[in-house]
Amino acid sequence: MKQTLQALGQLALLWAIYWASNWFVAAAGLPVPGNVVGVIVLFTLLCLDVIKLKYVELATDFLLKHLVFFFVPIAVGLMEWGQVFHDYGLTLLVAIVASAVLPLLAVGFVSQALYRKQD
Amino acid sequence: MTTLFAIALTLAAYLGTRKLYLRYKHPLLNVVALSAAIIIAVLVAARIPYSDYAPAKDIMTALLGPATVGLAVPLYRHRGLLRRFGAAILGSVALGALLAMLSAGLMARLGGLPQDVVMSILPKGVTIPFAVEIARIYNGIPALTAAFVVATGTLGSLIGGWLLTLVGVHNPVARGLALGTVSHGQGTATALMEGEQQGAMAGLAMILAGIFTAGFAPLAVWIVGLAG
Numbered sequence: 613m614k615q616t617l618q619a620l621g622q623l624a625l626l627w628a629i630y631w632a633s634n635w636f637v638a639a640a641g642l643p644v645p646g647n648v649v650g651v652i653v654l655f656t657l658l659c660l661d662v663i664k665l666k667y668v669e670l671a672t673d674f675l676l677k678h679l680v681f682f683f684v685p686i687a688v689g690l691m692e693w694g695q696v697f698h699d700y701g702l703t704l705l706v707a708i709v710a711s712a713v714l715p716l717l718a719v720g721f722v723s724q725a726l727y728r729k730q731d
Numbered sequence: 732m733t734t735l736f737a738i739a740l741t742l743a744a745y746l747g748t749r750k751l752y753l754r755y756k757h758p759l760l761n762v763v764a765l766s767a768a769i770i771i772a773v774l775v776a777a778r779i780p781y782s783d784y785a786p787a788k789d790i791m792t793a794l795l796g797p798a799t800v801g802l803a804v805p806l807y808r809h810r811g812l813l814r815r816f817g818a819a820i821l822g823s824v825a826l827g828a829l830l831a832m833l834s835a836g837l838m839a840r841l842g843g844l845p846q847d848v849v850m851s852i853l854p855k856g857v858t859i860p861f862a863v864e865i866a867r868i869y870n871g872i873p874a875l876t877a878a879f880v881v882a883t884g885t886l887g888s889l890i891g892g893w894l895l896t897l898v899g900v901h902n903p904v905a906r907g908l909a910l911g912t913v914s915h916g917q918g919t920a921t922a923l924m925e926g927e928q929q930g931a932m933a934g935l936a937m938i939l940a941g942i943f944t945a946g947f948a949p950l951a952v953w954i955v956g957l958a959g
Binding site: 651652690721 | 762774775794797800807810822824828830863865868872900908910
């Protein structure tokens, strides 16, 4: 019971950061999602020790464990877009394969080279 | 009533496919793709249109925003790695994020896809909450973006490790970074199976790739726009 209340309080804190980040992005007219800004804000507050890990980790650990759940209803929206895959399937496939392989190799090679330099 | 049914159906599909995935841990047993396929099949069979499912979607995704903000916690827990391998991590992930967007966007544009589909495919290398929001800014279609994200993640998990070995990338830090940058959460799960260091680096790369992709998106959209 106490843990549940604690987690709900932590969720409220996460919500406040998310809400404030969205407000900031909208007010400043930035072409960046509020949730990305929210991650940067929380990370900064953790590093500055303004927010301690124990103030949020109960809620974040549970939410992140089930983060994939939230993706499911979004993907159900595909129901209305089947035609796109029918019309452009091959182009989409080529674009997805190429844009996965190219950066995969680039990141692998570059980080391996930088790692050797650094150590 | 339909909304309650939709929520129960979604929960059941998620819990069932999650159990299946945790048991076999195969990249093709993707929880998002399988769950969505089951739910769509049931909705179609029961003749429930998507518009009747949408209210349930809004209720269920209400916590996605705060949950995504929570990604700062793993980033913070691994700050030691960030300090130690800072240049290798930031440099390569930034490069990878930009390359992924440009190659996907340019190929989609040159392949003659409509503008909203091009904008939907652009951010598909990063985890769904970031990708969907980035796509939304440029009038992409969230559901399509989600599908492209899952397709990319599945592809990366299936062949990423093999491809890296083939070209001689054996360093665990480099392998983790590559898998996390290109195939987000699914790549991270695969990297974790290779080892703890690979998994930690992939987790970091996935979150940083989201941030870089959001930051580079205006540039990528502009360049893709130049291509006709």
